[in-house]
Amino acid sequence: MKKNTINPSKQNECIFDLLPEASPTLQTEFKKQQPIKQETSIINTQDQTDKYGFKSQKELKQKNDPKTLNARIQKWRITIDLFDKQEKPDKKLLKNRTRKGIPDGFRNLAWPYLAGVPQAKIDSIIYLKCGKYEEFLKSQEFNFEHQIRLDVLRTFPDNVNFQDQTVLSESLVNVLKALSVAISDMGYCQGLNFLTAALIMVTNDENAFWILFRLMTKYNQAEKYKNPSSLLREFFILDCLINQYYPTTAKILKKNNIDLFYFATEWFITLFASTLPIDLFYRVFEIFLLEGEKTLFRCALAIIHFKEQKLIQLQNNFEISLRHLKSLDDFFTIDNDQFINVMFNKFKFSRQLIQQLEEKYKKQKKK
Numbered sequence: 465m466k467k468n469t470i471n472p473s474k475q476n477e478c479i480f481d482l483l484p485e486a487s488p489t490l491q492t493e494f495k496k497q498q499p500i501k502q503e504t505s506i507i508n509t510q511d512q513t514d515k516y517g518f519k520s521q522k523e524l525k526q527k528n529d530p531k532t533l534n535a536r537i538q539k540w541r542i543t544i545d546l547f548d549k550q551e552k553p554d555k556k557l558l559k560n561r562t563r564k565g566i567p568d569g570f571r572n573l574a575w576p577y578l579a580g581v582p583q584a585k586i587d588s589i590i591y592l593k594c595g596k597y598e599e600f601l602k603s604q605e606f607n608f609e610h611q612i613r614l615d616v617l618r619t620f621p622d623n624v625n626f627q628d629q630t631v632l633s634e635s636l637v638n639v640l641k642a643l644s645v646a647i648s649d650m651g652y653c654q655g656l657n658f659l660t661a662a663l664i665m666v667t668n669d670e671n672a673f674w675i676l677f678r679l680m681t682k683y684n685q686a687e688k689y690k691n692p693s694s695l696l697r698e699f700f701i702l703d704c705l706i707n708q709y710y711p712t713t714a715k716i717l718k719k720n721n722i723d724l725f726y727f728a729t730e731w732f733i734t735l736f737a738s739t740l741p742i743d744l745f746y747r748v749f750e751i752f753l754l755e756g757e758k759t760l761f762r763c764a765l766a767i768i769h770f771k772e773q774k775l776i777q778l779q780n781n782f783e784i785s786l787r788h789l790k791s792l793d794d795f796f797t798i799d800n801d802q803f804i805n806v807m808f809n810k811f812k813f814s815r816q817l818i819q820q821l822e823e824k825y826k827k828q829k830k831k
Contacts, residue, residue, distance in 0.1 A: 516665050516742050517625040517632075533567065540570040547577045562754050563804060565747050572667040575675055578753035584678040592646065597670040600642035608652035612640045615657045620738075626661060635669045636661050642673050647680050653689035655733035662737040662745060675753075679735075683756070688733060698732050699724040700825040701818060702764050709765055709811065713772050720782045727789040728764065736763055741792060744800045751804075758815055762807040769806050770794045 513519050539561055546553050566574050576582075589595035616626060616633050625632040639660050644652040656676075663672040680686035687694045703724060707714045717724075730738055735752065737745050740763075752759040771794060778785045795803065 513624055514742075517623045518620070518742065519622045519624060536561075536564065537567050537570070540567055540574065544570060544573050544577075547574075559754065562751055563808065565800070565804075566750050568666075571746065571750065572671065575663075575667060575750060575753060576671050578750060579675045579678045580682060581671065581674040581678060584674050584681070587681065588646065588677065594646075597642055597673045600645045600673070601638055603642075603645040605645055605648065606641055608644050609637070609641065612637055612644075612652055612657070615654055619657045619661045623661075625665065632661070632664060635664050635672075639664060639669050639673050639676070643676050643680070646673075646677055647686055650680065650686045650690050655730075655738075656689065658734040658738040662742060662749070665742070666746065685735075695725075695729060695732055696829075697822060697825050698760075699728060700828070701821045702728060702761060704821050704824075705761055705765055705811075705813070706768060710768050710772055713768055713775055716775050716779065716785070720780060720785055722782065722786055722789070726786055730790075731764055731767075732760065735760065739767070739792070741795050744795060744803055747800055747804055748807075756815070758813070758818060759807075761813075761818065762811045765811050766803055766806045769810065770798065770803070 543553050543558065543561060562578070585595045594600065616636050619626045619633075619636065624630075626636065627633070636657065640652055640656060643656070643660075644650070660672060660676060663675060667675070680689075703714070706717075716722075735745075736748055739745075740748065748759065748763050771788060774788055774794075775785055778788065
């Protein structure tokens with residue numbers, strides 16, 4: 465197997481014009497999903513786990529109107545049919561449907577299309593002379609198993625699916641192994657375990673691998689793992705946006721010497737997989753697949769939005785303020801739709817603004 469990796473292309477801000485052609489072998493078993501009567505995402509007590517296996521003692525209810533859910537299922541059934549026929553859905557329609565949330569049963573089908581997995585397989589054949597997940601998995605060029613297995617035990621410690629040698633924990637090892645072989649100049653880095661674990665709770669190992677492969681190459685996420693200092697770009701852009709939208713928070717952070725590095729590193733390294741409740745992460749993630757990097761900054765600002773009032777109350781307490789910024793507690797008391805609405809109704813900046821801030825960062829870096 466050729467060891468050269470794909471050179472990351474320019475960050476995929478929006479893939480509307482690059483929507484992948486459908487794979488004829490993609491399973492569509494969920495198309496015949498029966499209408500559902502009611503959906504309550506999570507109802508946890510101390511002795512229960514949610515549908516993903518989390519043992520959280522928090523109670524989070526995301527109730528949806530059955531008619532709305534059934535209508536959404538029908539719309540995504542049509543969308544998947546279009547993908548299967550190698551047709552592109554209407555851009556605005558696809559954006560609107562994705563922002564409203566992909567029904568659980570359709571994420572396994574929709575994510576590979578949104579991420580561009582069919583194109584990822586073609587790129588892999590062209591550049592790596594290998595286009596099969598199984599071939600990467602069987603490779604002998606693997607040096608990270610010990611570290612991966614250690615990190616698997618630290619992955620979502622409150623989730624029963626990643627304790628000891630469970631089926632999902634072995635899947636996590638396998639996907640991370642294959643990815644480290646496919647992108648050998650990145651290898652394995654901490655943080656990938658959370659993102660990968662979040663994916664395999666929804667989709668199969670092969671889909672998860674190719675989605676990650678696409679994220680690392682076309683979406684240029686590998687750079688964060690290969691060169692952690694590249695996160696300084698994200699910190700600079702986010703700092704500018706916080707100053708613009710939340711100047712009070714910006715002053716509090718500066719006054720208390722709370723650098724974005726202390727809390728936002730985890731946000732960007734895991735794409736919020738370890739930062740948000742899992743259902744909310746999935747909503748943000750699928751929007752990111754379609755709309756690109758802007759989504760990450762909008763999500764970061766939405767987090768600040770829901771934390772600002774308490775930050776103002778805490779004022780001069782460094783430790784408690786930092787703990788508050790890292791805590792998930794705020795998001796167990798709000799509806800996911802409320803969070804998504806803040807992301808898109810409050811922050812109207814364009815890709816051009818992100819590019820302008822990036823240029824400003826580059827000029828400052830040269831000084």
